[in-house]
Amino acid sequence: MKERLSRREFLTKLSSIYIAGCGLSNGLSSNQLRAQELKYKLLPWQGDNYILGHKMRDGQIPIGKIESRKNFDFVIIGGGISGLTSAYKLRNSNYLLLEQYADLGGQARGGNYNGIGYTLGSAYLSSIDGELGKLLDELKLKPVQINEHTNSWYYDGKFEFISKATGLNQNDLSKNFNNFFNQAKLIWNKYNLDNVSEINTDNNLSKLDDTLFASCVKDFNPRFLEYIDNYLMSSLCGGINKVSAWAAYSTLSELVTPIYVLPGQNPTLAKTIAQKIDQKNTTVKNAFVWSIEMNKDGAKLYYSDSIGLMHEVNCKHLIITTIPMVASRLVSNLPDDVKANLMSLKNGSYLVANLCLSKQVFNKSYDNWMPSQYEFRDFTIAETPYEILNTYEAKMGSVMTVYKPFENGAIGRSMLLAGDRFALISAIIANLQNIFGNSFEDNIEQVVLSRFGHAMAIAVPGYLKKISIINQHNIDSLSFAHCSLGGLPCVQSAVTAANNACNRALRRKVG
Ligand SMILES: Cc1cc2nc3c(=O)[nH]c(=O)nc-3n(C[C@H](O)[C@H](O)[C@H](O)COP(=O)(O)OP(=O)(O)OC[C@H]3O[C@@H](n4cnc5c(N)ncnc54)[C@H](O)[C@@H]3O)c2cc1C
Secondary structure: OOOOOOHHHHHHHHHHHHHHHHHHOOOOOHHHHHHOOOOOEEOOOEEOOHHHHHHHHOOOOOOOOEEEEEEEEEEEEOOEHHHHHHHHHOOOOOEEEEOOOOOOEHHHOEEEEOOEEEEOOOOOEOOOOHHHHHHHHHHOOOOEEEOOOOEEEEEOOEEEOOOOOOOOOOOHHHHHHHHHHHHHHHHHHHOOOOOHHHOOOOHHHHHHHHOEHHHHOOOOOHHHHHHHHHHHHHHHOOOOOOOEHHHHHHHHHHHHOOEEEOOOOHHHHHHHHHHHOOHHHHEEOOOEEEEEEEEOOEEEEEEEOOOOOEEEEEEEEEEEOOOHHHHHHHEOOOOHHHHHHHHOOOEEEEEEEEEEEOOOOOOOOOEEEOOOOOOOOEEEEOOHHHHHOOOOOHHHOEEEEEEEEEOOHHHHHHHHHHOOHHHHHHHHHHHHHHHHOHHHHHHEEEEEEEEEEEEEEOOOOOHHHHHHHHHOOOOOOEEEOOHHHOOOOOHHHHHHHHHHHHHHHHHHOOO
16 A cells, blocks of 8 residues: 655655765765764754744643733834844833743854854845944944955856956856846846835836746856855745745845945844843743734733743734744734735745864855855855954864755755754765865864754745735734845844834834
């Protein structure tokens, strides 16, 4: 009889086959690797912890005595960049911020190795204009501008640079990039791709939002397109055949403009905002929100604390900064159409590996892109801003942050949930040895792996219209503020979404 598997069983099986494959990429099964003595320290998983989230998904909400009942004007769920920005904006109001983890920052949490601050996820800023610029000024943060050598492309065994203006190296890759830039300039110069709030009135933006990016680049050399695909995958969790022309052209414009990096990267932004808010009286960490009910006075919610005790909170206006799917699960009495729209944003998944090295192995450029046969899409160098500021010393060593997004979110999630750290990192290190030589591994002192099961909402065609519909819901005492609802999933959008939500909350607070 043929074996019939449920979708979940099928994905688990598939991931175990894939993981076995990862182990084989350097000739060893994952069990053999485990048996081998590792030369470096492999730290426990960072990033998402799925245990409580999966219980909430499966309806296993703990029932017990309510330890406390409190009332606030505003409650913010989530302490990532959006939740923190919301708290900063509401700092003179009566509010409470609830974050499920022990650390604030969400996808912009980080670590430190020998004085080099590194990120578990969110790394750089693609612009410092507008509301984000205002926030940075208020916080007195000055990100380092990277103009030259932002990106390199591993091509025929060498890391190549493409001049943003003219193209210095006239190899095939440069020619293709320059041809692409010439085509893209017609879009970049003509349309304001950042004007996402105009999606319902700007026909050009609407057309770009509806178009699959693949249809715009079908005449380009496939080898060149691998790099574009990888750039989009790493930035958006969706490649050429998945994302819209609007999402792709917006993202790829970073290739011709400077990017900005803080020492310690985006976790420095999160930490600085966190220092500016009165955490003692307004912030509860290790606070997992299980359920929310909207009512005529605002909202009632239940959260558990670090030792599992349950608390009830009532508020006049609720700001939810979790990913849209979680928001739709949390609120029990959302209208069906709002629930369905939140649920319909599909997420990619992501593995990030921070390799802490005793010495610098590579420092030619900040972000370095691989062709598609590699396990990962790119790696960044965490000490770059320190080098630009002349505060880097050789004794600090180096942190390489390796990005491995999964476009098929479900397969990636199964692999990350299976959680075979040894197999996943061994495949990555085998690739890095292929690039930097076998002695590369000798420099690794420790590895920090972070997993993000629902990393980013993928900006497929129609994404902008979808988020515009979500943002127009008419529940007075509720605002959604995850970065994905402010535009492309990034820091700028998190700040925009938070500002919009706070303005709405302050306007609509039920009196
Ligand atoms: C690997 C990776 C790399 C990235 N790199 C960049 C980059 O270089 N530049 C950039 O601009 N953007 C980047 N991003 C995008 C990133 O999403 C944004 O930069 C930003 O950090 C998102 O902030 P946020 O507050 O909207 O969401 P999040 O950071 O996801 O914050 C949501 C918070 O809600 C909390 N939460 C969820 N459920 C509950 C619950 N039930 N109870 C309590 N708390 C809950 C979470 O723990 C989390 O802290 C990257 C994303 C990933 C995954």
